[in-house]
Amino acid sequence: VAMAATSRVMRAVRVFEFGGPEVLKLQSDVLVPIPKENQVLIKVHACGVNPVETYIRSGTYARKPALPYTPGSDVSGVIEGVGEHVTAFKKGDRVFTLETVSGGYAEYAVAAANRVFPLPDKLDFRQGAALGVPYFTAYRALFQKGCAKAGESVLVHGASGGVGLAACQIARACGLKVLGTAGTEEGMSVILRNGAHQAFNHRDPNYIERIKECTGPGGVDIIIEMLSNVNLDADLQLLAHAGRVMVVGCRGRIEINPRDTMSKESSIIGVSLFLATEEERHECATALLDGIEAGWLKPVVGSEYTLEKVAKAHEDIICSSGARGKMVLLL
Numbered sequence: 402v403a404m405a406a407t408s409r410v411m412r413a414v415r416v417f418e419f420g421g422p423e424v425l426k427l428q429s430d431v432l433v434p435i436p437k438e439n440q441v442l443i444k445v446h447a448c449g450v451n452p453v454e455t456y457i458r459s460g461t462y463a464r465k466p467a468l469p470y471t472p473g474s475d476v477s478g479v480i481e482g483v484g485e486h487v488t489a490f491k492k493g494d495r496v497f498t499l500e501t502v503s504g505g506y507a508e509y510a511v512a513a514a515n516r517v518f519p520l521p522d523k524l525d526f527r528q529g530a531a532l533g534v535p536y537f538t539a540y541r542a543l544f545q546k547g548c549a550k551a552g553e554s555v556l557v558h559g560a561s562g563g564v565g566l567a568a569c570q571i572a573r574a575c576g577l578k579v580l581g582t583a584g585t586e587e588g589m590s591v592i593l594r595n596g597a598h599q600a601f602n603h604r605d606p607n608y609i610e611r612i613k614e615c616t617g618p619g620g621v622d623i624i625i626e627m628l629s630n631v632n633l634d635a636d637l638q639l640l641a642h643a644g645r646v647m648v649v650g651c652r653g654r655i656e657i658n659p660r661d662t663m664s665k666e667s668s669i670i671g672v673s674l675f676l677a678t679e680e681e682r683h684e685c686a687t688a689l690l691d692g693i694e695a696g697w698l699k700p701v702v703g704s705e706y707t708l709e710k711v712a713k714a715h716e717d718i719i720c721s722s723g724a725r726g727k728m729v730l731l732l
Contacts, residue, residue, distance in 0.1 A: 409433040413507030414711050417469045419460025422712035425472075425506075434503040434511040436484035441514050443496060446526035448505040449475040449563065450706075450714050450728040451534050452650060458715065464675075471504025473730075476512075477520055477529025487514045495520040497529040499537055499674075499682065506711060508732055515679065518686050521693045524700065531700035531727035534674060535563035537685045539571055539625070542647040542672045544688075545681055547623050551576030554616060556639065559627030560597060561588035563727035564649055566701050568625045569596035571688075574697040580612065580621065585723035595701060609635055620644060620665075630655045633669070637661035647672050701726035708732060 413431040416424050436442045454472045456462040477497040480490050490496065497520045503511040520529045542564075543549040549572065557568045560581030572579045573596030581597040583589045589600035599615055601608045612621070620641035626632055627650040634657045636646045645668040662669065677685070692698030703726030706714040711730060718728050 411508040412708060413471050413504065414473075414708060415469045415471055416458055419458065419465070419468075421459070422455075422715040424458065425711045425715060427708050427711065431471075431507065433509045436482055436487075436511050438485035439487060439514050440484040440502065440511050441480055441487055441490055441496075441517055442482040443476060443478045443498065443501075443510050443512060443517075444481045445476045445505060445508055445510050445732050446478040447476065447530035447732065448473045448507075448510075448730045449530040449534060450718055450730060451475070451563070452718055453534075455715050455719055456652075471507050473505025473507070473510070474498070474500045475530055475533030475535075476501060476505040476510050477526045477532070478510075481509060483514070489514060490517065495522070495526075495529070497532045499533040506708065506730060515682075518690070521690065523693055527702045527705070527729055527731065528700040530729045531563055531702055532689070535727055536567040536571070536689050536698070536700070537677070537682070538564050538649060538672065538674050539567035540685045540688055541674060541677060541681065542625050542649055543568060543572060543575075543577075543623070545677075545684070546670050546672050547625075547645055547647050549575065549577060549623055552578075553622035554578040554580065554641075555623040555625060556612065556621045557581040557592075557597070557625045558603070558632050558636070559583070559650070559724075560592045560600070560625075561585075561726070562627065562724035563700075563703075565625070565627060565724070566591065566595050566726060570698055571692070572596065573598075574692060574695075577623075580615065582608065583723060585725075587725055588723045591701065591725050595699075609639070612639060616641075623647065625649055628652065633657055634661075637667065637669075640665055640667045642666065644668075645670055702729055704728045706730050 561583040581592040630653040
């Protein structure tokens, strides 16, 4: 008599209620998801941890997933299976993702095939998990929304994290003058090794003046801003004529004087990777895969955690003294 096939189970982090890091629960009896049409199943080797995942988990973010859910969007791993109509990938392919359907903090994840990209052999899985959200966001902020051009200057505020280092590498490779800030000496050193011409410690009370001395009266053309609720008012003083602040991250409100934008005809532009079109995602992927091939795009992996330490990862990404690359979960 043929026995019914038993459903496979896996370890995955589940969130049953919104709240602090303690609501992240590692479970070992979660069903392995099955890819539907135009989807793939990935055996996850590493998954990036992003600040936005902490906002979603806390319940304070604009987008709230249905409970329970598994967090995580940018995974790297190997294709385990494909759904109907998927021709771009086959079992055994090394890949990284921009988003997942089922959640990335898990041993297996389902993703839409058009959010999955080949992982070049030059990069390991840890680096692969540092690609999706940070590099696509940095490219979108610089070029698709910021209209950056070779010869312009860019200040990356909070440059030692995943998006910041991505922005430094991309901007330097594309001919911009790159300035970066970090909160530690180690962070400043990482920035300088990854494309910044100059680094500033944003814990130094006079760092704004130091940046002004560096840029001269002209100011800076583009600011990539990770903490706009703290820095936006000062950013507007640093801009050149027709300069633009690209708001990549924000953790609260801030008061500014709109007159500061009038005197230079400057712009404050929000950046959301979730709103990128299919064409824009394709443009990002093409540019970034070319950068890997050319050798200037090299993801920097920072702190690494096991699934058991996921709550600590969520705590550290918000509260730690300074980033040094992309935070990843290893499976």
